[in-house]
Amino acid sequence: MEETSVFSLCFMCSVRCPIRVLVKNGQVKWIEGNDNVDGLGKSLCPRGAAGISLLNDTERVQTPLIREGKRGSGKWRKASWDEALDYVAEKLSAIIKHDGPESVVFGERTNLGTHVSKTFMKALGSPNHFTHDALCKGSVNTAFRSMFGYTDAQMGPDVKNARQIILYGRNMLEAIDLKATRALMGAIEGGAKLTYVDPRVSVTATKAHNYMMIRPGTDLALNYALIHVILEEELYDREFVNRWVLGLDDLRKFIAPYTPEWAAEETGIAAERIKALAREAGKNKPATLFHYGYRGAHYQNEIYQRRAILILNTLMGNIEAPGGLFFKKGPGEAGRNGIRKLTDQPLGKPAAPRFDRCGTAAYPLPDPAHGLPQMLPDAILNADPYPIKALIANRLDPVASMPDANHTRKAFEQLDLIVSIDINFSEIAGISDVILPESVYLERTDCVQAANGMKPQLFLRTQAVPPRYDTMEAPMILKKLGDRLGIGSYFPYDSVEALVDWQLEGSGFTRHDFLEKGFVAFSKEPIRWDRENGLKLKTPSGKIEFKSSLLEDAGFASFPDYAPVPEMPDKQSFRLITGRVAVHTHVSTQNNPYLSEIYPENMVWIHKDRAAELGISTGDRVRVFSEQGEGELDAHVSDLIHRDAAFMVHGFGHRVLRARRSYNRGVSDADLMRHVTDPVGGSPGFHETIIQIEKIKRASRGMSLLDAHR
Numbered sequence: 001m002e003e004t005s006v007f008s009l010c011f012m013c014s015v016r017c018p019i020r021v022l023v024k025n026g027q028v029k030w031i032e033g034n035d036n037v038d039g040l041g042k043s044l045c046p047r048g049a050a051g052i053s054l055l056n057d058t059e060r061v062q063t064p065l066i067r068e069g070k071r072g073s074g075k076w077r078k079a080s081w082d083e084a085l086d087y088v089a090e091k092l093s094a095i096i097k098h099d100g101p102e103s104v105v106f107g108e109r110t111n112l113g114t115h116v117s118k119t120f121m122k123a124l125g126s127p128n129h130f131t132h133d134a135l136c137k138g139s140v141n142t143a144f145r146s147m148f149g150y151t152d153a154q155m156g157p158d159v160k161n162a163r164q165i166i167l168y169g170r171n172m173l174e175a176i177d178l179k180a181t182r183a184l185m186g187a188i189e190g191g192a193k194l195t196y197v198d199p200r201v202s203v204t205a206t207k208a209h210n211y212m213m214i215r216p217g218t219d220l221a222l223n224y225a226l227i228h229v230i231l232e233e234e235l236y237d238r239e240f241v242n243r244w245v246l247g248l249d250d251l252r253k254f255i256a257p258y259t260p261e262w263a264a265e266e267t268g269i270a271a272e273r274i275k276a277l278a279r280e281a282g283k284n285k286p287a288t289l290f291h292y293g294y295r296g297a298h299y300q301n302e303i304y305q306r307r308a309i310l311i312l313n314t315l316m317g318n319i320e321a322p323g324g325l326f327f328k329k330g331p332g333e334a335g336r337n338g339i340r341k342l343t344d345q346p347l348g349k350p351a352a353p354r355f356d357r358c359g360t361a362a363y364p365l366p367d368p369a370h371g372l373p374q375m376l377p378d379a380i381l382n383a384d385p386y387p388i389k390a391l392i393a394n395r396l397d398p399v400a401s402m403p404d405a406n407h408t409r410k411a412f413e414q415l416d417l418i419v420s421i422d423i424n425f426s427e428i429a430g431i432s433d434v435i436l437p438e439s440v441y442l443e444r445t446d447c448v449q450a451a452n453g454m455k456p457q458l459f460l461r462t463q464a465v466p467p468r469y470d471t472m473e474a475p476m477i478l479k480k481l482g483d484r485l486g487i488g489s490y491f492p493y494d495s496v497e498a499l500v501d502w503q504l505e506g507s508g509f510t511r512h513d514f515l516e517k518g519f520v521a522f523s524k525e526p527i528r529w530d531r532e533n534g535l536k537l538k539t540p541s542g543k544i545e546f547k548s549s550l551l552e553d554a555g556f557a558s559f560p561d562y563a564p565v566p567e568m569p570d571k572q573s574f575r576l577i578t579g580r581v582a583v584h585t586h587v588s589t590q591n592n593p594y595l596s597e598i599y600p601e602n603m604v605w606i607h608k609d610r611a612a613e614l615g616i617s618t619g620d621r622v623r624v625f626s627e628q629g630e631g632e633l634d635a636h637v638s639d640l641i642h643r644d645a646a647f648m649v650h651g652f653g654h655r656v657l658r659a660r661r662s663y664n665r666g667v668s669d670a671d672l673m674r675h676v677t678d679p680v681g682g683s684p685g686f687h688e689t690i691i692q693i694e695k696i697k698r699a700s701r702g703m704s705l706l707d708a709h710r
Contacts, residue, residue, distance in 0.1 A: 007518025101125035130371030139681025149538025225263030235282025237317025247547025287323030303681030366682025377411035430656035601666035631667030
């Protein structure tokens with residue numbers, strides 16, 4: 001049989017890079033980037049290349065499973081789809097009848113079918129749908145809305161055309177968003193200067209012209225000082241700011257005490273370096289880009305750190321300027337109709353409040369579209385504001401992704417029903433009553449991706465090969481459950497292809513139009529708004545609000561006083577910081593046959609001087625512990641990390657035996673983290689935990705895993 005090309009979208013992480021899949025005799029022979037897409041080429045990251053091994057992985061979930069024995073024992077029996085769906089529907093019906101629809105919660109990693117799951121929950125009458133976005137960037141979302149009236153997802157950075165780029169721990173070369181990574185390297189090759197601020201030297205830091213090893217937790221102090229210099233020395237774009245900004249005088253008065261000399265004491269970065277960065281930024285404006293990051297879930301003041309970054313961008317006058325921030329344009333900006341979503345139907349509003357009280361007086365500002373998932377364990381244990389009895393998780397692992405995993409496990413034990421719609425034997429799947437196996441992205445067509453931007457486009461994930469096992473697409477799983485629960489009329493399709501056709505009605509495109517390149521475009525030329533009088537801001541004032549009505553009306557300050565970061569209490573104590581490695585995606589790829597071999601477990605980075613005080617050398621086995629949990633792993637001793645910090649790659653420490661390659665490898669940072677939240681923005685504070693480290697009395701391995709894999 002002749003080899004064929006299928007254009008699709010990767011789903012080895014949440015970026016969804018466009019790909020070309022080469023297929024022969026029903027087998028995927030090769031995957032590469034879709035070089036029809038501007039700025040992408042044929043590039044593929046390690047995770048994307050490992051999609052073939054995910055497809056053929058014999059340790060992924062292969063058939064519907066129903067638990068037998070104690071929850072978490074790893075004992076399930078195979079079931080047909082009809083039996084498994086009947087079982088789930090009967091359990092949900094009984095729970096809803098006894099405790100109301102609000103007792104059912106649905107959590108997922110945001111995907112192309114999120115409009116299907118939101119429809120499912122609203123049709124049931126439950127307000128309790130949440131996504132991983134809140135765990136990752138909820139405070140970034142709130143910061144954007146407080147200044148522009150748009151979410152972070154509705155704006156973007158023009159990295160390619162920037163002349164100066166400042167990254168705050170945004171480890172773009174290990175994240176990996178290929179298009180953004182190529183844009184960054186292209187900008188640097190074209191003469192742009194990169195400043196990287198992070199307590200640890202990441203791969204991205206090695207590409208920086210100016211690396212600042214900042215004391216963990218003090219980013220806001222650095223930004224207050226940068227704003228101070230920019231205003232004091234009149235380095236900002238006065239014409240743009242005078243036209244579009246509300247609250248400049250309030251900011252100027254507030255920022256006066258926060259000098260570079262003050263910030264140097266707090267951050268460990270010399271005052272002259274802070275002044276030099278501010279002056280260089282002013283020189284290169286408006287093509288100076290202070291990148292607002294992606295994960296904005298570090299500290300309890302997270303929203304103010306992200307607002308400070310957005311203030312710096314606005315002072316540069318880079319909004320809708322090449323090399324700055326831009327508003328993403330949809331089909332309407334090109335005079336066209338977009339796609340339909342199931343959530344466009346009249347579904348009504350559930351009577352009960354959300355379990356996390358998101359959008360109420362308790363948490364007025366976080367976005368209810370994503371919720372506050374970290375509040376779920378306490379809501380279950382305290383039956384507050386009402387009993388929670390059932391959890392459905394789709395490609396999201398709340399056990400491994402939320403702080404204080406042991407607390408989460410304890411809470412989930414109280415649930416009457418846990419259902420996982422998943423590909424892998426994740427931590428949540430390991431304690432589920434029913435596992436409904438989802439087809440991997442190469443085995444399925446998916447809902448249409450609306451890619452708004454300067455050139456609005458649509459992309460389509462198209463099935464490349466038939467399913468290897470007895471699996472199903474999530475939109476079909478939810479439709480079949482909906483049919484059994486009496487809400488099937490909200491799902492007007494009998495296949496995902498039919499759903500795609502329904503979505504495209506009125507857009508001017510059909511599925512056939514995607515075959516040639518994998519995407520279609522509403523506009524051939526970039527769409528920019530007029531910076532003089534054409535910014536369509538959605539704030540009440542119609543301005544970029546330094547002094548924010550969203551914050552002030554909710555009783556929060558626009559410019560809070562800086563709270564100093566405490567010193568470490570003793571020589572064993574370190575601030576836990578976590579991050580990514582290019583090989584893995586969060587908690588989902590550690591059992592992948594290819595990727596687990598390349599990077600099988602994490603280690604803990606500590607500064608060489610601090611390690612010497614504790615008698616620890618590279619390769620030593622150490623115990624890491626906090627009030628929440630503990631674990632054992634290898635130490636990596638280096639001078640490329642701040643003295644106060646201990647770094648671990650996120651995603652390890654899996655406990656599900658059926659995922660044999662990742663079982664008991666490394667330590668889960670979620671086991672160690674304490675549960676704290678930015679009360680204004682809504683993100684968890686993943687870097688607010690102080691851990692202790694001690695050497696385990698045994699012979700050193702002599703080489704860390706990091707060194708071994710170089």
